[in-house]
Amino acid sequence: MAKQEERPVVRESRGLRKTATTQQTAPDRRWLWLALGVGALVLLALALLFTRGGGGGDLSGVAEYPNQVRDHVNGLVTYEQTPPVGGPHNAAWQNCGIYDQPIASENAVHSLEHGAVWITYDPELSPEDLETLRNHARARPFTLLSPFENLPAPIVLSAWGVQLTVEEPDDPRIADFIRAYRQGPQTPEPGAICTGGIGEPVES
Amino acid sequence: MEQLQSQPTTLRPSSHLPWLRPLLLLVLAGILLALLWNLLPFNRGRADVTFARDMSAHHAQAVDMALILRDRVEDEQLRLFLLDMALTQQTQIGQMQGWLAAWNVPLAGPEPIMGGQGEAMGMASQEQVNSLRHLPVDEAEVLFLQLMIRHHQGGVLMAEDILEQNPRPQVARLAESIIAGQQSEMEYMTSLLQERGAEPLTPLAPMEHGSH
Numbered sequence: 001m002a003k004q005e006e007r008p009v010v011r012e013s014r015g016l017r018k019t020a021t022t023q024q025t026a027p028d029r030r031w032l033w034l035a036l037g038v039g040a041l042v043l044l045a046l047a048l049l050f051t052r053g054g055g056g057g058d059l060s061g062v063a064e065y066p067n068q069v070r071d072h073v074n075g076l077v078t079y080e081q082t083p084p085v086g087g088p089h090n091a092a093w094q095n096c097g098i099y100d101q102p103i104a105s106e107n108a109v110h111s112l113e114h115g116a117v118w119i120t121y122d123p124e125l126s127p128e129d130l131e132t133l134r135n136h137a138r139a140r141p142f143t144l145l146s147p148f149e150n151l152p153a154p155i156v157l158s159a160w161g162v163q164l165t166v167e168e169p170d171d172p173r174i175a176d177f178i179r180a181y182r183q184g185p186q187t188p189e190p191g192a193i194c195t196g197g198i199g200e201p202v203e204s
Numbered sequence: 205m206e207q208l209q210s211q212p213t214t215l216r217p218s219s220h221l222p223w224l225r226p227l228l229l230l231v232l233a234g235i236l237l238a239l240l241w242n243l244l245p246f247n248r249g250r251a252d253v254t255f256a257r258d259m260s261a262h263h264a265q266a267v268d269m270a271l272i273l274r275d276r277v278e279d280e281q282l283r284l285f286l287l288d289m290a291l292t293q294q295t296q297i298g299q300m301q302g303w304l305a306a307w308n309v310p311l312a313g314p315e316p317i318m319g320g321q322g323e324a325m326g327m328a329s330q331e332q333v334n335s336l337r338h339l340p341v342d343e344a345e346v347l348f349l350q351l352m353i354r355h356h357q358g359g360v361l362m363a364e365d366i367l368e369q370n371p372r373p374q375v376a377r378l379a380e381s382i383i384a385g386q387q388s389e390m391e392y393m394t395s396l397l398q399e400r401g402a403e404p405l406t407p408l409a410p411m412e413h414g415s416h
Binding site (some may be wrong): 032035038039042043046097098115138139140141142175178179182183184185187190191192195196200201202203204 | 226229230233236237240261264265267268272294298301310311312314316317318319320322329330333334336370
């Protein structure tokens, strides 16, 4: 639209210029480059917006423990983190779902290797708080929820090589953690299952 | 116009149609944007992404149930059927996870699967799955067949739903093969139930379109 308004002005001043043709082509070129430039910027913005997979949320409090060993072993294992986030584990993985009793770390770690997020809570947690946690796990395959004695915080979320401690069950970082790591890119064995192992969850 | 074209060195046609070139550029940019918009995983085929995640979870339960029962039964015919079902559905899970990876989206979404309405899609409760391990084998067989017929009804409903939502061609092909495969398995499982003197559960109600 701006161009149409400019046009008469250009015409009037044409007599003062050396050639009319250079005056005519220059604004057209500018339009072309402007359109291309704007188009490229829009595309870049869209690509960045939509290929990131929905945004990461707040993962600033997540502790990372890289290079975990993946050996299968029998018997008890002493882990460096509480609860463990990786390391040697039992050949049987823990079936994903909601448990109301503690589960063995050696089995749970195997599920982490398959892409599970393990939500552990202090057994003293109130029933209301526990229900909030269950809603994070319900209808979300590849989550484990179980009580855990002597936790460093009321709630601890673990995935392979990463961990987050949380004080309150309504902390929004719980959902961020689950979204980022449930079958997430940290998974050493993507495509592995979280059923067909051991354990009978009370809910899933 | 004709006069102008006969004198190309002085004036070009576009100078008399100043809006033409920007307009053409805008149209071109629009077409280009629309094409690229369609390629972006979170736009074209948002429904495809939800379908791939939900159907993967739905299939995973069927595989779980089939393998639990297969570990217990002796009947060769039933064991073969369970193996066939489990391997077919696990392969389809891999196929759908391959799409999700290719579309550059996470395998699991932030929302509960099937909008938290798994039961309406024929999902068995965890309690029912657990009882497949503990019931006497003949009862577990009957329960499995009843639960799996309902599970397949839900799978067919989900596949029919995605076909109404302009799926990508490969998604449509899988949905069609799920409908055909699971319908034929339902007939077979119904005959196995009748051999055992039992009846299917009441059929699932059709889903409300666009419920997720």
